[in-house]
Amino acid sequence: MTYTPDRMNPLKACRLGLDTHQELTIYLRQDSPVCRSEGFSALSRVLVHTENQHLIATLHTVTGALLSPGEIGFSESAWKRMALQENTSVWLSHPKPVQSLSYIRAKVYDKELSGVQLEEIINDIVAGRYADVHLAAFITACGGDKLNIREITDLTKAMVNSGSKIEWGLPLVVDKHCVGGLPGNRTTPILVSILAAAGLIMPKTSSRAITSPAGTADTMETLTNVDLSLESMRAVVEKEGACLAWGGSVKLSPSDDLLIQVERALDIDSEGQLIASVLSKKIAAGATHVVIDIPVGPTAKVRSNEAAETLSNNFKAVAATLGLNISVMFTDGSQPVGRGIGPALEARDILEVLQNAPSMPLDLRQRSAEVAGAMLEMAKGLPPGEGLKEALAILDSGAAWAKFQAICLAQGALKSPPIAPYRYELIASTDGVVTCIDNRKLAKVAKLAGAPADLAAGVDLHCKIGDAVLSHQPLLTIHAESTGELSYAVEYLEEHLDIIELSSSQKADA
Amino acid sequence: MTYTPDRMNPLKACRLGLDTHQELTIYLRQDSPVCRSEGFSALSRVLVHTENQHLIATLHTVTGALLSPGEIGFSESAWKRMALQENTSVWLSHPKPVQSLSYIRAKVYDKELSGVQLEEIINDIVAGRYADVHLAAFITACGGDKLNIREITDLTKAMVNSGSKIEWGLPLVVDKHCVGGLPGNRTTPILVSILAAAGLIMPKTSSRAITSPAGTADTMETLTNVDLSLESMRAVVEKEGACLAWGGSVKLSPSDDLLIQVERALDIDSEGQLIASVLSKKIAAGATHVVIDIPVGPTAKVRSNEAAETLSNNFKAVAATLGLNISVMFTDGSQPVGRGIGPALEARDILEVLQNAPSMPLDLRQRSAEVAGAMLEMAKGLPPGEGLKEALAILDSGAAWAKFQAICLAQGALKSPPIAPYRYELIASTDGVVTCIDNRKLAKVAKLAGAPADLAAGVDLHCKIGDAVLSHQPLLTIHAESTGELSYAVEYLEEHLDIIELSSSQKADA
Structure with a gap:
């Protein structure tokens, strides 16, 4: 019995204007012959070809009229990565399994990863072969102290080699x-x-x-x-x-920038x-x-x-x-x-x-x-x-x-930093001496206020540990670019007034 | 300084017909005043309210003309979960941080999780508060043998309690x-x-x-x-x-069904x-x-x-x-x-x-x-x-x-199983005795052929360990519902002909 794979009819590329961030995504009609005959379903990974390039993307399906029959939609990230034009001919097929994902499974079982394995992981990440859930698994599997010195060294080398390198030709940089x-x-x-x-x-x-x-x-x-x-x-x-x-x-260590996006969403450090x-x-x-x-x-x-x-x-x-x-x-x-x-x-x-x-x-x-x-x-x-x-x-x-x-x-400019239009002051409710400042909760307030995406947002701190403060004196000011964010930062602050701890012992002792 | 959060103007709900599977997703115009003033950006998590309910969703932004000003798009999963109607009024705000995500971070550092913590994780998963990347982190952090008996027991209880329970009122079920x-x-x-x-x-x-x-x-x-x-x-x-x-x-242990989708994409067992x-x-x-x-x-x-x-x-x-x-x-x-x-x-x-x-x-x-x-x-x-x-x-x-x-x-029917239209036979190239069959690679061939999503797809095995086979005898047949999938399963099979190992020692001994 011999068997020859068919080459299917091409689809027409269509820019949908959907920003899915770094996750390369394509969209197919659920009733399209391609979707049915190739057996793709939601959350599938798909190999997308044009005449001269290819990438692996996550498939979302479309039940409504966003796409005409014979069209394939692209997220902004996938569109830009393939540098497509409207109506470019596109073919789809099943991607080969990404071999390096099996190394992440091995790491979950506390196996040591070789230099070659880490290099494959990093190269696959840079090539866009990992969906966000795969990046999340890699970050989590290597989280805490799960990598030994040799693995960290090899991971570092792999990250250096996956991007540009700058040679200064100088003995001391x-x-x-x-x-x-x-x-x-x-x-x-x-x-x-x-x-x-x-x-x-x-x-x-x-x-x-x-x-x-x-x-x-x-x-x-x-x-x-x-x-x-x-x-x-x-x-x-x-x-x-x-x-x-x-x-x-400057594309130094580009895998790092992809990992950072998901690390931010997970808030997991490794x-x-x-x-x-x-x-x-x-x-x-x-x-x-x-x-x-x-x-x-x-x-x-x-x-x-x-x-x-x-x-x-x-x-x-x-x-x-x-x-x-x-x-x-x-x-x-x-x-x-x-x-x-x-x-x-x-x-x-x-x-x-x-x-x-x-x-x-x-x-x-x-x-x-x-x-x-x-x-x-x-x-x-x-x-x-x-x-x-x-x-x-x-x-x-x-x-x-x-x-x-x-x-x-x-570098082309010397600008003045922007100033936030919305503010909220936290006022000391008693006299006292500052004994403790919680860095993490303070950072959380600044983030909830919109930092770093909103450049003017954050917290202005008016006291340090050891400072004596008086009742009604401002302890900090929240800055925000929108009322929505100010609102949420204030809500969090009011639930965590221990961010700045005051000892009233001075008064008691006095 | 007093501060009152504003209530913003509602957006109009719009069913975009995009199937993002279980990830609850909403779509906003990138140039919308809400998107700008609230500081949302791609990959953000957003709290979505109607007059009587709310959910947390992942935000994708729209740069094109898919949405009119004042509209908010919903993925099929989010639309159905909120049981929305076209033009329902919708408000957005920043979700409170999902506290249980910090327990996953603790698990990455090999901390033991309490029963209460596991219950919170499972309840948040069932309530749709985890994006797919969070589910991936939970699965990976608990992967391998990272949960002890007490944690597994409490996880089991939490999973039972998060869904329906059936009481039969019988001593022996x-x-x-x-x-x-x-x-x-x-x-x-x-x-x-x-x-x-x-x-x-x-x-x-x-x-x-x-x-x-x-x-x-x-x-x-x-x-x-x-x-x-x-x-x-x-x-x-x-x-x-x-x-x-x-x-x-029947909604028994519903968190399990959500976890399984991501486990499938990651192929990680715990x-x-x-x-x-x-x-x-x-x-x-x-x-x-x-x-x-x-x-x-x-x-x-x-x-x-x-x-x-x-x-x-x-x-x-x-x-x-x-x-x-x-x-x-x-x-x-x-x-x-x-x-x-x-x-x-x-x-x-x-x-x-x-x-x-x-x-x-x-x-x-x-x-x-x-x-x-x-x-x-x-x-x-x-x-x-x-x-x-x-x-x-x-x-x-x-x-x-x-x-x-x-x-x-x-149960309502006694049907005949479907039969696949496309097939490929693997033929023995020599005489020999079957010494070894690789379950994992065989399963992979069946999955690449389309199983289980394509019900008729899979592999039909024609030999067992210890069977003597003759050259040109069929060893297995791949069944597929589409040529695309048959093509890929065959490609994998041809690269892994060791799936069925034949020993020719019998001939040498004879």
């Missing part, structure tokens, strides 16, 4: 990363300005927020253009010694994926020396010294295998740094520090100078303490502010 | 379950007929396939109506002592969720005595005696706490049972056994009688071996066949 979890801790733009003013080369690419109210890219977006091509990034760095760009726009995400971006960006800042505190991302030590050791082990020089520092993570939480509010704090404004948040200035100092000591071989001194001197002289303005202008 | 993984092992319809003919009460509800080419409900669907309401199920059981219904239609899924359905269906059949073999779902012992002990421990009598038996899982793999082909085998046809697959007859025998021994207190004898006698007498027909007619 510096970078830094802060392991988030601390609202408002936006030191990067300040220390990039310090280090570039000190003559170091720092082509900084930053991510957007994953589960926090702002990433450095979100904050910088309120001040300048961060969506730089590789060429313009190179031009900015050649001119000013540094840049402050969004990493996603230590292995964290290390791979951070180091793959640094290596792809061509860094040779990196400072990692790990804030430690009861409500920070890293909650104990033991956890910080483990994370630090894992970072060092992976970096060593990959030939990257790193210096890990632990910083105080007991409360937010600066006053603003959210892209524009953090940008305001940064400008105050760079401009040596009398009102500037001193803790943000100090923290930025400490991290810059650690880098100066590693890169220039300075004795302990000398780096911090040099960093503070560069801030005091105005050289950092001059450098920051030059970088922004080289 | 029997049921059985086979822990899949063995293609063609469709004993249920046969043993239900035997046990009902023996006077036991067996209101059998079965699931559809999760990751296999057919579930009992898929197979029975080719023979009768399985989509019974609770009332008609009760009527059938009162009349005939047994039924063969699909569990999903021991804890397996036990909870099986026992919750049995308890909700009102069973008092249950036989669990665990086939053990190198390519079955359970691959070793140790794994079978562990699974058996876990089943017994959970059942004991929940007051259910169970008997666990291990059966041969080294190769398929019967000849057909796929709903209609398995139905054909079942009819042959019940009718004592000369061509009947003897292994399916024997296996069905053994499981029925174990139940007769447990339920009637018969000595070991007497149950099997009685079961075989009931088959021989034709009483089981008479009972099967009566049950099907009481």
